[in-house]
Amino acid sequence: MSFLRQGGRLRHCVLAAVLWWAWPAIAVAQQAPALRPGHFTLGAAVVRAGTYDIGDATAQLTGNAPGVSPPPFTLFQARSRLTAATLPEFTLGFAFTRRLALEAGASLSSPRVAVAISGDQEAPAQELPGEQLGQYQFEAALTWQVPMRIHRRIAPFAIVGGGYLRQLHEGRTVVETGEVYFAGAGARYWLRGASGRSLAFGIRGDARLNVRRRGIDFENLTRSYPSLSLGVFLGL
Amino acid sequence: MRRILAATAALCLTAGGSSSLAYLKLGAIVNGRVVDATWHQQPIGFFISTRDGSGATAAELRGAVERAAATWSSAEPASVRLQFQGMTNALAEGADGLNTIGFLARPDLDRVLALTSVMVDSATGAIYEADIVINTSFAFSVAPGGQPGRVDLESVALHELGHFLGLGHSAIGETEITGGGTRRVTGHGAVMFPIALSAGTIAERVLQADDIAGVSDLYPTGAVAFETGGIVGRITKNGQGVRGAHVIAFNPETGVLIGGFSQGAAGDFVIARLPPGAYILRAEPLDDADPSNYFPHPVDTDFRVTYAPRMVAAPKGGASPPIEIRVLPR
Numbered sequence A: 001m002s003f004l005r006q007g008g009r010l011r012h013c014v015l016a017a018v019l020w021w022a023w024p025a026i027a028v029a030q031q032a033p034a035l036r037p038g039h040f041t042l043g044a045a046v047v048r049a050g051t052y053d054i055g056d057a058t059a060q061l062t063g064n065a066p067g068v069s070p071p072p073f074t075l076f077q078a079r080s081r082l083t084a085a086t087l088p089e090f091t092l093g094f095a096f097t098r099r100l101a102l103e104a105g106a107s108l109s110s111p112r113v114a115v116a117i118s119g120d121q122e123a124p125a126q127e128l129p130g131e132q133l134g135q136y137q138f139e140a141a142l143t144w145q146v147p148m149r150i151h152r153r154i155a156p157f158a159i160v161g162g163g164y165l166r167q168l169h170e171g172r173t174v175v176e177t178g179e180v181y182f183a184g185a186g187a188r189y190w191l192r193g194a195s196g197r198s199l200a201f202g203i204r205g206d207a208r209l210n211v212r213r214r215g216i217d218f219e220n221l222t223r224s225y226p227s228l229s230l231g232v233f234l235g236l
Numbered sequence B: 001m002r003r004i005l006a007a008t009a010a011l012c013l014t015a016g017g018s019s020s021l022a023y024l025k026l027g028a029i030v031n032g033r034v035v036d037a038t039w040h041q042q043p044i045g046f047f048i049s050t051r052d053g054s055g056a057t058a059a060e061l062r063g064a065v066e067r068a069a070a071t072w073s074s075a076e077p078a079s080v081r082l083q084f085q086g087m088t089n090a091l092a093e094g095a096d097g098l099n100t101i102g103f104l105a106r107p108d109l110d111r112v113l114a115l116t117s118v119m120v121d122s123a124t125g126a127i128y129e130a131d132i133v134i135n136t137s138f139a140f141s142v143a144p145g146g147q148p149g150r151v152d153l154e155s156v157a158l159h160e161l162g163h164f165l166g167l168g169h170s171a172i173g174e175t176e177i178t179g180g181g182t183r184r185v186t187g188h189g190a191v192m193f194p195i196a197l198s199a200g201t202i203a204e205r206v207l208q209a210d211d212i213a214g215v216s217d218l219y220p221t222g223a224v225a226f227e228t229g230g231i232v233g234r235i236t237k238n239g240q241g242v243r244g245a246h247v248i249a250f251n252p253e254t255g256v257l258i259g260g261f262s263q264g265a266a267g268d269f270v271i272a273r274l275p276p277g278a279y280i281l282r283a284e285p286l287d288d289a290d291p292s293n294y295f296p297h298p299v300d301t302d303f304r305v306t307y308a309p310r311m312v313a314a315p316k317g318g319a320s321p322p323i324e325i326r327v328l329p330r
Helices: A002-021 A023-027 B058-073 B153-165 B209-218
Strands: A040-049 A052-063 A073-082 A085-095 A100-109 A112-118 A126-132 A134-145 A154-168 A175-192 A200-214 A223-235 B004-012 B027-030 B033-036 B044-049 B082-088 B100-104 B112-121 B126-135 B173-177 B183-188 B229-237 B246-250 B257-263 B268-274 B277-284 B312-314 B323-327
Touching: A040 A100, A040 A200, A052 A223, A052 B246, A073 B183, A073 B246, A073 B277, A085 A134, A085 A223, A112 B277, A134 A175, A154 A200, A175 A223, B044 B058, B044 B153, B058 B082, B058 B100, B058 B153, B112 B153, B126 B153, B153 B209, B209 B257, B209 B268, B229 B246, B229 B257, B229 B277, B229 B312, B246 B268, B277 B323
Parallel strands: B044 B082, B044 B100, B100 B126, B229 B323
Antiparallel strands: A040 A085, A040 A223, A052 A073, A052 B183, A073 A112, A085 A100, A100 A134, A112 A126, A134 A154, A154 A175, A175 A200, A200 A223, B004 B112, B027 B033, B112 B126, B173 B183, B229 B268, B246 B257, B246 B277, B257 B268, B277 B312
């Protein structure tokens, strides 16, 4: 009996492995997981936002040469960037249908404004430790679950949205504001409630391309940067 | 009884010849406190001496001075009104109750293009008379596009009128030592830099951000205090304050360069009237001109150019949290 039970376990394991590796094919016949229409979703995630340049600038003096506009004299050059940051994000969503949801989110981070100095005839090239910003972002997004049945617990989605960016310089004496627009894709993995008929709980991750307008930028240019998010959701 | 404090400031062709008692702003000690020396009444009238100079007549001097006066008067957000009151036979020196600008032979000042004398009421800090001497030892030009080998008279007038209004010298500039041992300007960021650009240039007819910040500090409009900000901090070396360090604030968004100095034994500095925004701070020794152009006392120039570890934001209507810039000996 003992041998048979062990053999039975082995067969189950083999079967499970085969099913796992073969799940894309079998899943076609399964019900795709869904949101719960008319209900709210809470989410919490950790976001890793990438670094991006915020402008090059040259400190110039009036050069000593004849004419109205003599060639300038370069005192030094400064290349600035916003460093990568890891930040918590909290979201509240509302599912209009089994696929479409509106989400509102807020996040807080502390990236640094790092400045690389070069071209100074009296000082070596160097990167300054930088200024620590307080950065808040409030955003709204639409998520649309792709009608693609790949697993009874997993559903990919596309996300698009935008938000308000608020950046406080160190000392919190100067505030700069801007907007962030983003688009990306991700997936939800339901640990329970994948049918869309009951309380749900799961893991969610996405990757986005963000486009930032205004905010701290010394050239007043539109900048883009990637971000990755991983967190949990609770479908009420 | 009114006591008199006289101060002079000069624009040099090359460093080494000026006798000045000036820094960013001229000051007077009133009741034990240093106050800015400013004109307390406007418009500020001036006369032009009838003496002709080398390469320019008194009438041409009047034209150059009036153009320079208009430049200062249009500097926003300052509130300055300079007014030509007539020609005079008086010389541009001595306490005669007239503010006189004129050519005068000063062969003793062989490197000084022009010299401004400012008389201040030490009871109030008010300037009550100022004269500008344009040294006829030099050949001047009033040509609109400048003239090779001749010093632009309007540029000299603009610099001296800055002293006339109460400004001292700016240190935003770089120089190099020439083969003759004198200094040559390689670039500057203020009309009030004490050493002039080479003869023939006219780039100094335009006020720069540092000049405008200075004159706005002396003659602010009502909104200036609310529309601009300041940066405060301290320069230290081995834990001790550095006296006489020059600090440049650079706004990478606008390109604005505005300077200030650490004063006092603690090495404290204040850079006022900055357009709000984030600034890179660069501390440097006063070694691009004779330090006596700025301070009547010795200053510490034994340290390396050092940047503040972070950018500092100047808030509108306020001042930044203090920042310390630690410099190292050379």
